[in-house]
Amino acid sequence: MRKSIFSWMISALILILSPNFALAQTAFPDHGRVLEVKVPAPALKGNLVGTLSVQNIAIYLPPSYDLSKDSRYPVIYLLHGIFDDYGVWVENFDVPKILDRLIASDEIPELIVVMPNGGNRYGGGFYRNSPVTGNWADYIADDLVAYVDKEFRTVANTAARAIMGHSMGGYGALNLAIKRSDVFSVVWALSPCCLVPEEDLSFGNDAWRRAAAIENTEDLRKLLEDRDFYPIALLGIVTAFSPDLHAAPIYGDFPFDIVRGEIALDGEVLDRYLDQFPVRQIRGSRESLRGLRGLGMSVGLDDQFLHIPSGTLEFSQELGKERVPHRLDVYDGDHRELVEERLERTAFPWVAERLALTE
Known part of the structure; x- marks a missing residue:
């Protein structure tokens, strides 16, 4: 008995002194990291408002990314609002810390989150294709997705790819759900603007x-x-x-x-003009919308932009009329004050649950 205890102690001491022990201790870091990179954006070439055809993005890589070289990860694309840039996610809404907490508590699997810029001299291109402001939808769905799938270890298929956004970005997420369900299979819009031209x-x-x-x-x-x-x-x-x-x-x-x-x-x-608003596009896109793995929205009833609560509710009603499954969360709050809470408690877990984790 004494011999076995002694042998175990020697083995433990060898392990501690081994040069590989430090690697074992850091095999499960408790936080991811954020990279800032430049991405070619050929879809934006030729625009008339001076938007560059090379764009900056921030990308969150999960805790195991650098150590688990064979692992691949589902991806969420996160679109910001008008007059913002991706810094709003990193600096204001603390998205990296939210993701770290959710991953550490096993509420979501490890995943990659891509945060592009979508601004221009007028505050933003609304993630739409336009001969004036550039083909923003094509940039997100084609240029950016292709770049991320090539440069990072993603699960590179539609079932493992989600689009989310806030305000103008919420509109952009729904616009891409309508027009590019071949690329994104799960959608969540926080306080989406511009669904109907009212208020x-x-x-x-x-x-x-x-x-x-x-x-x-x-x-x-x-x-x-x-x-x-x-x-x-x-x-x-x-x-x-x-x-x-x-x-x-x-x-x-x-x-x-x-x-x-x-x-x-x-x-x-x-x-x-009116035909460009999503509430008018649901019927023509109902089959592709029904095929999504998840479609969700959230809106605060005290939103300062009055068209947002009424437009979100009307959009939900039209989805219901066309029998498109979706989730609508309505809460007491304004346009920005509860964004972090809604992301952590509802949006990220709901979206992540619906993403495929493997090819």
Whole structure:
């Protein structure tokens, strides 16, 4: 008996003194790491608002990534809101720490999270294809996904790929769910903007007149310098939803004229404009939406942007009419204050549960 105890102690001492012991001790680190890299974006070439065709992204790699060289991981693409960049996820909403906690507690599997930039001079391209602002949907679904699958150890198939976003990014996630379900199989939109053109997004908002009053590059320069939020954001919407290559300097086709100071709607342009909003696109996309592994949304009833709660509820109702399975979480809160909590308690676990973990 004494001999076996002594032998065990010697073996333990050899293990501790072994050069491989440090590796054994660090085999399960308790946090991931974030890389910042540049990604070619050929889909954005030729845009008219000066957006670069090489884009910055941040990418979260899970704790075992550097030590488990044969492991592959599902991927979540996380889209930010208007006038933000990926720093909002890393610095404001603490996404890396949220992921570390969820992985450490086994609430989600280890996964990769990709956080691209989606901004431009008007606050953002709304992750849509536009000849004016660039083909943002193609950049995310084609350029970026191909880059990530090539450069990182991903589970490179649709079933292992999700798209999420907040505000403009929530709109972008739903837009990509509608248009690119061949790439993304799970979707979650937090407080998605721009699902329906009503409330503060309607033509009753005087900011439409200020946006439409831009006549030359000097007017545009002054508006951008003044940082007048709504008119600039509406220029972003017009150039993404209703682009016009012949309408300098905005290159957007406003669905109205100003007649004696009042808005007079242009029926033909208005129909084309309204058809770009997701609530009108559900019926034509219902089969692909039904095929998703998961579609979820969350919205705070006290959102400062009044079209967001009403638009999210209307979008959910239309999904229901077309028998598209989905989850809707409604809570007391405004546009930004509970984003971290909703990500940690609901969105990340729900999305991760629906992702395939292997090829």
